[in-house]
Amino acid sequence: MQCKTIKTDVLVCGGGCAGLVAAVAAARNNARTVLVERAGFAGGIITAVGLPYFDGIAEKQTGRIVVRGIPFELLVKMGRCDPNATHVKPHNPTIDSTERFKRLADETLSAHGEMLRVLFHSTACDVVRQGDRIATVRVANKDGLIEIAAQQVIDCSGDGDVAAWAGATMEKTTPLMPMTLHFRIGNVQRHPELNRRARQALIEAEKQGRLPMFYGPGLIFCFADDEAYVHAVRVAGDATDAADLSRAEMQGRADAWTMFEAWKRSVPGFENAYFITSGPYIGIRETRRLVGQYVLSEKDIVSRKSFDDAVATGCWYMDRHPNQTTIGSANLPGQGFQPKPYDIPYRSLTSGEVSNLLVAGRCHSATARAATSTRVSVTAMALGQAAGTAAAMAIGQRIDVAELDGRSVREQLLAQGAGPRTYA
Ligand SMILES: Cc1cc2nc3c(=O)[nH]c(=O)nc-3n(C[C@H](O)[C@H](O)[C@H](O)COP(=O)(O)OP(=O)(O)OC[C@H]3O[C@@H](n4cnc5c(N)ncnc54)[C@H](O)[C@@H]3O)c2cc1C
Structure with a gap:
């Protein structure tokens, strides 16, 4: 060509x-x-x-x-x-x-x-x-x-x-720092117990084997008062390996949805929340x-x-x-x-x-x-x-x-x- x-x-x-x-x-x-x-x-x-x-x-x-x-x-x-x-x-x-x-x-x-x-x-x-x-x-x-x-x-x-x-x-x-998929959740009602309850829900999810690992979670309300911008996903992997990067993107999305669904199920303030967006790319440190x-x-x-x-x-x-x-x-x-x-x-x-x-x-x-x-x-x-x-x-x-x-x-x-x- x-x-x-x-x-x-x-x-x-x-x-x-x-x-x-x-x-x-x-x-x-x-x-x-x-x-x-x-x-x-x-x-x-x-x-x-x-x-x-x-x-x-x-x-x-x-x-x-x-x-x-x-x-x-x-x-x-x-x-x-x-x-x-x-x-x-x-x-x-x-x-x-x-x-x-x-x-x-x-x-x-x-x-x-x-x-x-x-x-x-x-x-x-x-x-x-x-x-x-x-x-x-x-x-x-x-x-x-x-x-x-x-x-x-x-x-x-x-x-x-x-x-x-x-x-x-x-x-x-070796090892490389983990990757993180950032995501945003809308219509969250803030209250003083929100972070503690959100953290507790992730500890439970990890204990039950639904979440491999996480950090924080950081629920940050910097875009709007009812919108949580979330730093919490951690995926190990090598982003210079195409297959591993693809796996990490999928794992990041799976973990983000596990978190969202756990919060919606068990954390007051997330009852009417909805998943706005993630990515578009997983973050590579x-x-x-x-x-x-x-x-x-x-x-x-x-x-x-x-x-x-x-x-x-x-x-x-x-x-x-x-x-x-x-x-x-x-x-x-x-x-x-x-x-x-x-x-x-x-x-x-x-x-x-x-x-x-x-x-x-x-x-x-x-x-x-x-x-x-x-x-x-x-x-x-x-x-x-x-x-x-x-x-x-x-x-x-x-x-x-x-x-x-x-x-x-x-x-x-x-x-x-x-x-x-x-x-x-
Ligand atoms: C999850 C996460 C959280 C972070 N938190 C913070 C924070 O709180 N505060 C802070 O200041 N920094 C933070 N950082 C670190 C920091 O912002 C990044 O390291 C920074 O983006 C480095 O800039 P860069 O230009 O090297 O990379 P990037 O900003 O990632 O830019 C690389 C660009 O190259 C493009 N690209 C890649 N490969 C190719 C190719 N082969 N051909 C063409 N284009 C290509 C990509 O699409 C991308 O646009 C964080 C990083 C991550 C991953």
């Missing part, structure tokens, strides 16, 4: 938290950019899983904003923050509509006209390498199998798909990570090691979910080591083996424990902005991203109101 070929400066694979921002940053820095995303919309965890949190934008204890740039612009455009704010209020990093975020993502991407071409329903599925460079990325979509020949490639697939297929060294922790030119470690985070080539600031606590039931607030926000704002270096996005590749988002180069902090949504977006900016700079200088001096990326980000800051 003759493949259609698209030529571009920068290709971004995956349009989630990191990829949406990476594509916008590359286009803003004058690189012709193509974004491919397997879903019919951008936003990743926010829109494909339904998570409304902009965690990592501000220090948890003080609310001091530590990430600016495009992630901050998006939060402002969602009406959750004043453009001149230095701090956010405790619940402000939560957006009130993941559907409206889909629209904001569309508008933000479309604003770049010809410079930024978006291909939804397009899955990166193979890589052709020449020497130490990616020559083309193969993408499957309604045009069939197409080839995208890009000067610089940014892997924002969350799973490091492109990096792995390009032969970059990757790491996968952890799969492959790049072993890049620098591997950010928990020691770097705890000691707040400063890097000349820092391109982003992290600040979230180390949040590792186990593959077992945890009841109540264990492993819910507030648990784990809480770092002060720390540097993330450019070299944690670059590969020593593939010179025109950057990896941003939860699959960047970090140890398993460090990644439990860097994986949150806004930190992933900040890494995306660094990657998009760097890829465009490499195009301007006619070099590959691995040859670029990370200190110049930092300077460019700072000049554009983004990048890392120094905090006491």
